[in-house]
Amino acid sequence: MSKIRIGIVGYGNLGRGVELAVAANPDMELAAVFSRRDPASVKILAEGVPVCALADIESWKGKVDVMVLCGGSATDLPRQTPELAAMFNVVDSFDTHAKIPAHFAAVDAAARPAGTVGIISVGWDPGMFSLNRLYAECILPQGKDYTFWGRGVSQGHSDAIRRVKGVKDARQYTVPVEAAMDAVRSGSCPDLTTRQKHLRECWVVAEEGADLAAIENEIKTMPNYFADYDTTVNFISQEELDRDHKGIPHGGFVIRTGNTGANGETGHIIEYSLKLGSNPEFTSSVLVAYARAAFRLAQKGHCGAKTVFDVAPALLSPRDPADLRAHLL
């Protein structure tokens, strides 16, 4: 059986994760990596796999089964996913929740005439968390779901701290509040404020002679990022930051409580949680599973934009349906 030929577009943390995930799936092979950088400057792990200029990607039509797009949601994917969906089956991790409908429409418009499949917003949120919100709501329509994130590193919040005057480096953790999760699990369907759900924990390396009190104040009062949260600021050395905070862990919880019975007298709790050693490595592992599904959907003659909601779970697995029924059902 021939392997599914995967292309990686963008070789940052996510692209490297996809490379590792492809190697972990024996029914796939890495065909090429595409980058906007000078290909000669991009060192990848796989031996014998070409690194190519993104500008030349069109010449790979017919030589790659699925392109896994590893760019950012702010500027890369809104342009790249529709462009590349006109030539290839694609999977992306577009994660700007509010802009998903527009992105879906753009990818759909490009993919349908091309006869390709584009699965967007794949990862864990959006992605596995979305699936769990959907399944739980369908099973327990009388109920309420809550999503908690963390404990994990927020890249956006870490960047925001690094822009504060006097800050040399920083790492920010989003931390779910245990008491809020316990209140949710009690089935009381609490209304929780932003402040009640998550804490923000900051580890900051200040420049020499910087005004630490001013830095702490500027972080804690920063609108949108920190002002609505209980935030702690810890100053440490660069050595400590590099030693203790070099990973990119993340995770979280989707919890739905709901009721059944003639008078709603029976309570149920559905809970899904992730504890991820590396956010990009896990996200890329999800992307690669959905790349398999994109390939199969295209083989069956489907086309257009899809999300995790549209993909039957069996399509994600390298095992055949009879094997799945016999051993996993």
Place this chain on the structure above:
Amino acid sequence: MSKIRIGIVGYGNLGRGVELAVAANPDMELAAVFSRRDPASVKILAEGVPVCALADIESWKGKVDVMVLCGGSATDLPRQTPELAAMFNVVDSFDTHAKIPAHFAAVDAAARPAGTVGIISVGWDPGMFSLNRLYAECILPQGKDYTFWGRGVSQGHSDAIRRVKGVKDARQYTVPVEAAMDAVRSGSCPDLTTRQKHLRECWVVAEEGADLAAIENEIKTMPNYFADYDTTVNFISQEELDRDHKGIPHGGFVIRTGNTGANGETGHIIEYSLKLGSNPEFTSSVLVAYARAAFRLAQKGHCGAKTVFDVAPALLSPRDPADLRAHLL
């Protein structure tokens, strides 16, 4: 928009749960309940809904969109599901894991020529737990999954105790061992024996003058049911049993730990758990969500046997796909 017309076949705990779940889903209506008992003797909750003899079910062809089969897996479903799939779209909760392939084949053989859809083995295990085993395995192929059941009532084990001489009534709880779950969550991929994973907790009402020591010994040494477990036996009065153990709670955990990275150096944990106030009410809520999917698959021209693995999640929801993308993704 016309509602999805649901029929219930078998009106025990599960059938009553389906009746409640249909009432909780505004896009559905209960068309009829079918029973092997004298219809006049079957009291249902819904007003104005006919209770009919199972023998007359064929006359309902075209008047019910999906039959939800609520019989037992031992003798009812192996016969009923194929028989009824030849006339109706059907959903069942067949849960004899080892016999799923044969059941699937029988339902498929009946449904294909009839142009109907039969979704089998729907519930939480098989069902939601199976889905979580599948998703987690596809995302983390280098890993291992574990299923723990409980704390919850095992009907089969309770029945086994009631067959012991001198026992008047009994209730058995399956209890997962916390230490085993913690070992799994540590990522050490332990090999766990039957005894290490679950405890069995028995609440027994003895007949007057019965030999309690003999009862306890017979329970604890019963092959298949208890001999391989650490079992506790507690004797209580009928009043206490009725007061403290009248519910049918259940639940459990599916946990997969896996690794990514060039040398498997990054650990991840995916965990799904259910805490169910009522096993049959939850199972029937899952059945009803899949009844919606069965109806839609049939409308799209699909036919044959399916499992939860074959059903795209969006088909379970009353919301339209654009709404789901905008609000749940």
